[in-house]
Amino acid sequence: MIRRSVFVYIAVAALLFSGIILPEILGATRNDYSSFANYLSELGASGTSTQGLTNMLAFPMVGISCLLVIIALWHRLPSSGGVRAGLVCLGFGLPLAYLGAAVFPCDYGCPIEGSASQSIHNLLGLIQYPLAVIGFALLAFNLKSHPVWRALFALAGALMAIGFVMMLMPGQANFRGGWQRLGDYTTFGVLAYIVLSTQPRRANP
16 A cells, blocks of 8 residues: 555655746746746746646646645644644645636736736735735744744745735836745745655544
């Protein structure tokens, strides 16, 4: 029988591949795309050469694998109310945004205003980042007996908040892809590290 930890390793590998490696590979195939200047969502923008692979493979894989990693953390981190609330925020914010981005791709260039799909896409982003920041803050605040985990969650939340704010600054338009990656890639790395550093809680006898 395959041990449950094997599935955790698979979920982590899928998250890191689809969330970090695959977007950079897809971006490198386009002359009109820059990881520093363009959002991740622009890989799935309507009418682009990377739309199909991004919306049918990359984004769904990120959403599903991220949800599986968060579920694993639910069974591995302390079961206090604050920790559970933080994981719920992450579980709704991150997977919802990536799965939603696959269903509601942005228009070319991901403008502030555009099609109905673009409007829903923008709304999902406005849900994702605040929820993720709140989730990380709750985890960092409630894991006082685990200083390393606490510091990593605090780091991920801080970089997610900084990246989100900087993405909205008009003067940072040429770096918005880099700011987004600062938050998202750090998040995936932190989640992967912590879930691999923990063990499932033992059931009470």
